[in-house]
Amino acid sequence: MSPAERRQMMLTGPIVPTILALATPNVLNVAMQSLVSVSDAFFVGRLGTLDLAALALVFPTQMSLGQMSAGAMGGGISSSVARALGAGNKAAAEAAAAHALAIALGMAALFAVVFVGFGRPIYGLLGGSGAALDRAEAFATILFLGCGAHWIANSMASVLRGTGDMKTPGYALVATAALQIPLTGALTLGWFGLPAFGIRGPAIASVIAFALAAAWMLSRLLGPKAQLRLRWPVDGFRWRAFRDILKVGVIACVVVVLTNATVLVVTGLIGREGDGAIAGYGIGSRLEYMLVPISFGIGATLTALVGTNIGARQYARARRMAWTGAAMAGAIAALIGLVVAIWPDLWLGLFTTDPRALASGRHYLGIVGPVYGFFGVAMALYFASQGTGDMMWPVAANVGRIAIAGGGSLLALDRFGWGASGIYAFVALGIVCFASVLAFSTTRPAWTGLNRA
Numbered sequence: 001m002s003p004a005e006r007r008q009m010m011l012t013g014p015i016v017p018t019i020l021a022l023a024t025p026n027v028l029n030v031a032m033q034s035l036v037s038v039s040d041a042f043f044v045g046r047l048g049t050l051d052l053a054a055l056a057l058v059f060p061t062q063m064s065l066g067q068m069s070a071g072a073m074g075g076g077i078s079s080s081v082a083r084a085l086g087a088g089n090k091a092a093a094e095a096a097a098a099h100a101l102a103i104a105l106g107m108a109a110l111f112a113v114v115f116v117g118f119g120r121p122i123y124g125l126l127g128g129s130g131a132a133l134d135r136a137e138a139f140a141t142i143l144f145l146g147c148g149a150h151w152i153a154n155s156m157a158s159v160l161r162g163t164g165d166m167k168t169p170g171y172a173l174v175a176t177a178a179l180q181i182p183l184t185g186a187l188t189l190g191w192f193g194l195p196a197f198g199i200r201g202p203a204i205a206s207v208i209a210f211a212l213a214a215a216w217m218l219s220r221l222l223g224p225k226a227q228l229r230l231r232w233p234v235d236g237f238r239w240r241a242f243r244d245i246l247k248v249g250v251i252a253c254v255v256v257v258l259t260n261a262t263v264l265v266v267t268g269l270i271g272r273e274g275d276g277a278i279a280g281y282g283i284g285s286r287l288e289y290m291l292v293p294i295s296f297g298i299g300a301t302l303t304a305l306v307g308t309n310i311g312a313r314q315y316a317r318a319r320r321m322a323w324t325g326a327a328m329a330g331a332i333a334a335l336i337g338l339v340v341a342i343w344p345d346l347w348l349g350l351f352t353t354d355p356r357a358l359a360s361g362r363h364y365l366g367i368v369g370p371v372y373g374f375f376g377v378a379m380a381l382y383f384a385s386q387g388t389g390d391m392m393w394p395v396a397a398n399v400g401r402i403a404i405a406g407g408g409s410l411l412a413l414d415r416f417g418w419g420a421s422g423i424y425a426f427v428a429l430g431i432v433c434f435a436s437v438l439a440f441s442t443t444r445p446a447w448t449g450l451n452r453a
Helices: 003-012 015-045 049-086 090-117 119-125 130-145 148-162 167-189 198-219 239-273 275-311 315-342 355-388 392-415 419-441
Strands: none
Touching: 003 015, 003 049, 003 275, 015 049, 015 167, 015 198, 015 275, 015 315, 049 090, 049 119, 049 130, 049 148, 049 198, 049 239, 049 275, 049 355, 090 119, 090 130, 090 148, 090 239, 119 130, 130 198, 148 167, 148 198, 148 275, 167 198, 239 275, 239 355, 239 392, 239 419, 275 315, 275 355, 315 355, 355 392, 355 419, 392 419
């Protein structure tokens, strides 16, 4: 399909078939990325509970890397490209691609400084100590020193998604994830005569896989035959082009920080109960993290569709697309949540047989799992909001969520003595608040065009 045909489909095609056609490669990609996350915990689980606890300590920051590079700053990139193309301005879209690469390199350097230079105190604040903390630091050092591969791959994938090309990034990341899974097992446990790197194995495999994906993505944006060329901007690098990405991307990164802050607070509180409790909660909350990429499968499509239609001033169609996609994501997340609430060991048993970890994970999923449908709706509307270029309401929604989940958890444990049940109840209530505020946001001016000239 040519770029002109894709744009026409995005602007005039039937909504459900258009979403399904564009989302399919993304859904396949996130399914594979979810398997990667499962495989990391599965292979590390073979090393023992200490290594599994170490992985749980790093997991929030590891997910922040993926969420910021693909869904947050990546959303800003996709939104900028889509709005430019929706308005018929290819030069602005190509300028956005070049500025996106510069932002990716800067963000990779920032992540390396923060999570390598200050990784040990960060994971120590989460309750890590002794051997578990040492192993968390070892994993994080390799992952974040090599995270330039993740930032470049995901940023260039976002450029392509902004054009409506979901197939190239989707299938590239599926192929490299399919390599990453056996490579993780080999480098963690020493298969095929390779060295057994233990907890470092998944980090090494991740850097290798994303380096290959980055090369693949760049190859589709370079050269005279590229549909949208990555090249030095005609007018040089300009603050205006950076701002168009950053006004969505930076705020979206703040949203990721707020989202992960909830898990960090709860992890720190649960950490008072020991390594087994941390491991169990880490496995349980890992499923919530996996709902983010599942929602991203549809949400990345919504960013491009909403951005293109907002750029063309088709506001009513943009809202219909957002709500249709949110209903799809919510239904999938609700089904997953109900299944794990009723049969939690279907998930937990993949990673551990430790009785303390299993008990903690069952408790979490039994309380939080039933509201996962709200989480799916919220995340889809969050990604759709990126297409509008206005991130005020997503920030407000996340502030409400962390205030309820984080603040409520502290009160439940320290003031009222409700223990883990109270903590998890406030986590669930925060998710419902998150969805409610984002649902309300679709009635505001950014979605109606009333604040636009």
